[in-house]
Amino acid sequence: MKEFFKMFFASLLAMIIASVISIGIFIAAIVGMVNGLSSSLSEKDGKKTTGNIIVIDFAKRLHEQGQVNSLAVLSNGSEYEAGLYDVIKSIGHAKTDANIKGILLKLCPSPNGWATMQQLRAALEDFKTSGKFIYAYGEDITQGAYFAASAADSIYLNPAGNLELKGFATVLAYFKGTLEKLELQPEIYYAGKFKSATEPFRAYKISEPNRQQIVAFQKSIWDQFLEGSANYAHADKEAINDLAVKGVVQFPADALKNKLVAGLLYWDQVEQRIRNKTGLAGSAEIKYVSISDYAASNKRDTKISDNRIAVLFAEGNIVDGEESDEHQIASKTFCEEIRKVAKDDKIKVVVLRVNSPGGSALASEVILRELTLLKQKKHLIVSMGDYAASGGYYIASLADSIFAMPNTLTGSIGVFSVLFSMDKLMKNKMGVTFDEVKNAPYADVPTSSRPLTPAEGQRIQNAVDTVYSLFKNHVAVGRRLSAADVDSIAQGRVWTGSDASKIGLVDHLGGLDKAIACAATMANLKDYKVVTYPEPADKLNMLLKKFGSKADAKIAVKSAIKEEMGEEFDWVFKIQDLRKMNGKALMAMPFLPRVN
Numbered sequence: 335m336k337e338f339f340k341m342f343f344a345s346l347l348a349m350i351i352a353s354v355i356s357i358g359i360f361i362a363a364i365v366g367m368v369n370g371l372s373s374s375l376s377e378k379d380g381k382k383t384t385g386n387i388i389v390i391d392f393a394k395r396l397h398e399q400g401q402v403n404s405l406a407v408l409s410n411g412s413e414y415e416a417g418l419y420d421v422i423k424s425i426g427h428a429k430t431d432a433n434i435k436g437i438l439l440k441l442c443p444s445p446n447g448w449a450t451m452q453q454l455r456a457a458l459e460d461f462k463t464s465g466k467f468i469y470a471y472g473e474d475i476t477q478g479a480y481f482a483a484s485a486a487d488s489i490y491l492n493p494a495g496n497l498e499l500k501g502f503a504t505v506l507a508y509f510k511g512t513l514e515k516l517e518l519q520p521e522i523y524y525a526g527k528f529k530s531a532t533e534p535f536r537a538y539k540i541s542e543p544n545r546q547q548i549v550a551f552q553k554s555i556w557d558q559f560l561e562g563s564a565n566y567a568h569a570d571k572e573a574i575n576d577l578a579v580k581g582v583v584q585f586p587a588d589a590l591k592n593k594l595v596a597g598l599l600y601w602d603q604v605e606q607r608i609r610n611k612t613g614l615a616g617s618a619e620i621k622y623v624s625i626s627d628y629a630a631s632n633k634r635d636t637k638i639s640d641n642r643i644a645v646l647f648a649e650g651n652i653v654d655g656e657e658s659d660e661h662q663i664a665s666k667t668f669c670e671e672i673r674k675v676a677k678d679d680k681i682k683v684v685v686l687r688v689n690s691p692g693g694s695a696l697a698s699e700v701i702l703r704e705l706t707l708l709k710q711k712k713h714l715i716v717s718m719g720d721y722a723a724s725g726g727y728y729i730a731s732l733a734d735s736i737f738a739m740p741n742t743l744t745g746s747i748g749v750f751s752v753l754f755s756m757d758k759l760m761k762n763k764m765g766v767t768f769d770e771v772k773n774a775p776y777a778d779v780p781t782s783s784r785p786l787t788p789a790e791g792q793r794i795q796n797a798v799d800t801v802y803s804l805f806k807n808h809v810a811v812g813r814r815l816s817a818a819d820v821d822s823i824a825q826g827r828v829w830t831g832s833d834a835s836k837i838g839l840v841d842h843l844g845g846l847d848k849a850i851a852c853a854a855t856m857a858n859l860k861d862y863k864v865v866t867y868p869e870p871a872d873k874l875n876m877l878l879k880k881f882g883s884k885a886d887a888k889i890a891v892k893s894a895i896k897e898e899m900g901e902e903f904d905w906v907f908k909i910q911d912l913r914k915m916n917g918k919a920l921m922a923m924p925f926l927p928r929v930n
Contacts, residue, residue, distance in 0.1 A: 385623025387608065388428060388437045392444040392472075392479045396421060396454075397661060398649045398689050398719060400629065400870050414630035418450055418719070419645065419687070419846060419866070424629040425457040426847075429464040435612045437461065438622070439486060441472025441479045447720030448555050448741035449831070451482040453845040455562065458485035467611055471604045472497075477559060480594075484562040488596035490604050491586050497594060499563075499574075499583040502552045508534045517758035521786055523795045525802035526748030529826025531724075531923060535752065547828050554830035555741050567593040641862040643853050644681045645846070646671060651922070652693030652701070652725040663690055663729075665697035669704040671868050676708040681865070683713040683857035685849050686733065692725025692922035695749060695801045701729045702808065709734070713856045717849035718742045718840070723828060725921040727839070728805055732812040734856065737849040738831030738840045743923075745839055747809060748826025749802040751794055751919050755785045801919045813838050828923070 400417040416424065428434040437458070444451070458468055462485065470483040473492040480497065483489050491497055513520055513535060520535040530544040540548070560571040567574065569592075577583055577592060589595045599607075608620055648668065650661035657664035675681055686705070692698065705714060709732065716722070716730040718738040723746035730736055738744055760766035768783035779790050786794070802824075810820045815838055823829075823837045834840040842848065854862055 385621040385628070386433050386435045386612070387620055387622050388424075388434060388625055388628050389440060389622045390421070390437065390454075390625045391440045391442075392446070392482070393440070393442045395445045396450055398687055399647045399866065399868075400626075400633070402870055414626055414633070414870075416626040416629035417870075418453065419647075420629035420633055421625055422453060422457045422845065422847060424625060424632055425461050427632050428628070429461055429466070434466065434628075436467035436469065436608070438608065439468065439470035439483050441470055441475045441483055441489075443474060443476045444479050444482075446478070448478065448481075448558075449718070449720040449739040449743075451478050452558065452739045452741045455482045455485045456845060458482070462487070469604065469608060469611075471599070471601065477502075481559050481562050484566040486566075488607075489566065489594070490597050490599045490607075491589055491595045492600060493586055493598040495586055495598075497583060497586070497589040499578050499589075499594065500581065501578045502556055504548050504552060506534065506540060508538055510535060510538050517762055519755040519758065519785060521753040521755060521791065521794075522750070523752075523791065523798045524748065524750035524826070525798050526824060526826025528828070529746070529748035529750055531748075531826075531920070532750050532752055543825075543827075550833065551743060551828060551830045554832050558740055558832075563594070569593065637861070637863045639861050639863045640680050641682050641857075641859045642678070642680045643850055643857070643859070643862050643864050644675045644678070644684045645687055645850065645864060645866045646675060646684055647687050647866065647868070648726075648729065649687075649689045649719070652690055652697045652729070654694050654697045663693070663697075663701070665694070665700040668701055672701070672704045672708055675867055676711055681712065682859060682862070683715065683853040684708060685715045685717055685846070685853050686730065687717045687719065687846055687849075688722040688726050688730050689719030690726035690729075691721045691723055692728070692746070693920065695725065695728075695919040695921045698725040698728040698921055699804070702732065705729060706732055713853065715849050715853045715856065717846045718744055718831065721923070723923050724748065728808065728921055731805075731808045735841045735849075735852055736839070737842045737844050737846075737852070738834060739845060740830060740832035740843055742831035742834075742840075743828055744831060744834050745823070745829040746826055746921075746923055747805055747820070747824035749798050749805060749919055749921055751798050753780050753786070753794075754782055756782050757784050798919055801921070805921065809839075 394415075396416070396418045398417050398419060400420045401415045403413055403415050414420075425437070428437070439458075446454075462468060468486040470486040470489040471492075472479065472483075472490075473495040475483070475489075475491060475495070475497045477498045477500070480489070480499075510520075520532075522532045522536050524532055528543045528547050530541065530547075533541060533544060556575075557571070560574050563569075563574045564571045583589050583592065583594065586595075586598050590598055605620060609615075609618060612620075614620065648663045650663050652663045653665070655664055655666050657667040675684055708714060714733045716733040716736045718726075718730065718736065720742065722730055722738065722742060722744045727744055727747060757768060760768070770778055770783070772778055776790065776793070779786065780794070806817065806820045806824055809815065809824070810817055813820070819838070823839065829837070829839060831840055831843060835843055842852070850864060
């Protein structure tokens with residue numbers, strides 16, 4: 335038996351070594367491929383595409399910044415995945431591009447937020463001033479997709495398809511009952527009566543303050559939806575609202591009867607209309623080009639100028655330290671980007687594009703300090719995306735001017751901290767008990783092995799209150815408001831951009847394009863070049879980075895769970911994030927209010 339184990343482990347070791355060598359060779363080959371692809375992408379960049387009908391697929395998630403995809407050569411996909419900035423810029427470029435005849439919108443359930451859809455819609459409205467056409471077609475058209483598509487000349491629905499017109503619902507999950515069954519005790523400390531981030535752990539249902547703010551932001555976004563829909567249908571907002579309230583639109587024929595669509599057509603019939611519109615004969619091939627490919631061919635700013643406006647993208651949760659995942663605002667990594675911008679003398683003014691529900695209070699303060707130092711050298715303008723709330727608003731609070739879309743969710747000026755005491759769970763369910771030896775009263779705080787004493791709990795509440803006071807003070811200084819005014823609009827309350835503009839949290843309504851125009855005016859720039867930070871990430875480089883990290887298995891598992899669970903994935907991993915931040919002050923919206 336001893337010899338058997340010796341041979342077994344020797345063979346196993348040989349297999350491991352062979353595997354490591356194979357992986358090394360594979361990675362070396364991939365790195366070589368990356369270098370080759372990077373060269374080919376650089377050569378391709380700036381060349382014109384051959385298609386003359388731009389296709390925008392609503393199924394694709396539009397992040398703030400584009401992403402290089404060197405793996406596209408293996409999947410026949412786009413070598414560049416356009417971000418929202420690229421899409422808006424490309425639609426503007428297409429207005430005067432003689433090669434482009436029109437835009438086709440492929441409608442379907444979309445992962446994009448309401449402010450993203452609103453900015454896309456505004457760009458499409460602007461494109462229409464060129465006299466070129468916009469057609470939209472869908473088999474399953476959700477309200478978000480319809481809102482953006484309402485800028486089109488014609489919306490077509492499949493004869494057996496579906497068009498949503500049903501109003502909004504915000505559904506939140508509550509875990510208090512689950513925690514009770516598990517005998518897991520949450521210990522919650524917060525500042526701001528509207529700060530609902532901890533509500534799923536301390537209540538069975540929506541509180542009245544939370545219900546009040548949800549009703550308010552639903553109404554604000556619904557008004558925007560009604561306006562867009564009414565403009566397309568040549569009806570008034572009340573009539574469209576009445577259709578939703580009465581549930582009139584159940585079948586495609588109902589949508590057509592109420593002029594919500596221009597026709598009930600199959601895809602081949604839509605294509606024939608495109609041929610007729612562009613003068614193609616018979617069944618001639620239509621030359622489509624995806625918005626990503628079109629953006630890739632036009633993404634370089636060819637202007638030559640020593641005056642530059644930097645757009646600094648801040649997307650994702652705010653976390654401490656170095657970036658460990660895509661779309662994070664990690665304090666150490668992000669501050670390095672801020673310093674690059676601050677040191678570049680050619681950059682005269684900075685636009686911070688924020689799309690974040692917040693996160694770590696400490697990381698938010700570290701980032702805000704670095705932005706304050708930058709602001710001593712250059713003007714700082716903020717442009718808000720779908721979310722710029724809690725920590726997302728914190729890092730924006732001292733800007734010279736703040737822009738938001740009417741549908742942006744912002745504010746949420748509040749702080750919280752959560753701990754979970756698991757002593758009963760471990761003892762009663764698993765038979766595990768805890769004991770300790772300490773040489774000072776607070777040596778083990780924060781702890782999950784026992785409930786906190788009143789004195790220990792008060793210390794954490796004091797920390798939360800201190801950070802909340804600091805948050806409100808930054809807002810008062812940055813927004814030039816009195817302490818009393820800030821307190822009245824803080825309390826953790828979430829506002830839409832349109833409502834935030836009325837109470838002084840936002841200066842102007844508009845997208846990134848308007849923020850850049852404001853930056854140019856503020857810096858008195860007649861001619862300028864726009865540069866973006868950080869550099870667009872490459873999916874292949876990120877994959878290789880994950881290969882070299884100890885977290886590769888964890889990332890693979892996380893991706894698999896996300897694929898399987900869909901939206902419910904967010905709940906699981908937000909709880910996990912809270913566990914990691916056990917006892918720390920947070921400025922976040924862990925459970926993002928989904929308006930469906």
